[in-house]
Amino acid sequence: MRVNVVGCSPAWPNPGGAQSGYLVEEDGRRLLLDCGPGVLPRLRRFEQPWPRLDAIVITHFHLDHWGDVVPWAFGGLFGAGREVEPPELWLPHGGRQTLHGLDPVLYANAILEHFPVQEYEEETPFVAAGFELVAYRMLHYALESYGLLVSDGDRTLAYSADSAPCPGLIHLARRADLFLCEATLAQPEQGIRGHLTWDEAREAHETAGSQRLVIIHRPDELPLPEGVERAYDGLEIDV
Numbered sequence: 001m002r003v004n005v006v007g008c009s010p011a012w013p014n015p016g017g018a019q020s021g022y023l024v025e026e027d028g029r030r031l032l033l034d035c036g037p038g039v040l041p042r043l044r045r046f047e048q049p050w051p052r053l054d055a056i057v058i059t060h061f062h063l064d065h066w067g068d069v070v071p072w073a074f075g076g077l078f079g080a081g082r083e084v085e086p087p088e089l090w091l092p093h094g095g096r097q098t099l100h101g102l103d104p105v106l107y108a109n110a111i112l113e114h115f116p117v118q119e120y121e122e123e124t125p126f127v128a129a130g131f132e133l134v135a136y137r138m139l140h141y142a143l144e145s146y147g148l149l150v151s152d153g154d155r156t157l158a159y160s161a162d163s164a165p166c167p168g169l170i171h172l173a174r175r176a177d178l179f180l181c182e183a184t185l186a187q188p189e190q191g192i193r194g195h196l197t198w199d200e201a202r203e204a205h206e207t208a209g210s211q212r213l214v215i216i217h218r219p220d221e222l223p224l225p226e227g228v229e230r231a232y233d234g235l236e237i238d239v
């Protein structure tokens with residue numbers, strides 16, 4: 001399978017960057033992991049009139065991971081996406097209810113109207129776009145957030161989304177061929193944790209024994225040691 005980094009900015013955009021969006025492709029099947037602000041316009045630059053995907057999976061309800069689902073629904077209902085079959089939209093358990101709650105400010109019911117919405121459960125395998133996925137609970141402040149393990153039956157991709165050090169992160173990355181791991185921080189946060197430093201990302205990678213580590217969700221202004229692979233928008237990786 002091939003991963004295309006559509007956007008990998010942290011909670012604020014890097015210069016010219018899109019927020020979280022990772023396109024996984026194999027044999028014409030197309031799966032998008034998260035859909036943050038900037039992801040839809042980047043996909044539209046390369047696909048006219050509107051992106052054709054099989055499924056989108058959202059890891060959690062921080063805006064930088066799902067914000068472009070709202071305009072995606074608008075475009076699908078009223079704009080250039082009207083002629084295109086909408087992808088399945090997979091949300092964490094309880095996601096429909098979360099969207100209903102956001103309707104008064106975001107018109108989020110448009111999402112439920114446009115997309116065939118499904119909900120996934122923690123550590124319960126599900127199939128999206130023909131890939132097998134398992135969601136592991138991450139430690140991300142008080143918010144329910146999941147890391148995703150994606151398999152094509154042969155190769156595996158682990159995507160941390162947002163997480164502090166936690167057992168779920170190790171389970172997720174165990175023996176992954178590719179580990180897309182966040183490293184948002186320069187220093188560990190005080191109090192309740194939600195993100196990783198670079199040292200913590202490397203430690204998770206080494207403990208889990210994943211094959212290849214690529215750092216994501218890192219502010220451009222924070223350096224990394226020489227030789228460490230750092231994602232950038234437009235990067236393509238064969239897994």
Ligand SMILES: [Zn+2]
Binds near residue numbers: 060062065140162
């Ligand atoms: Zn987050």
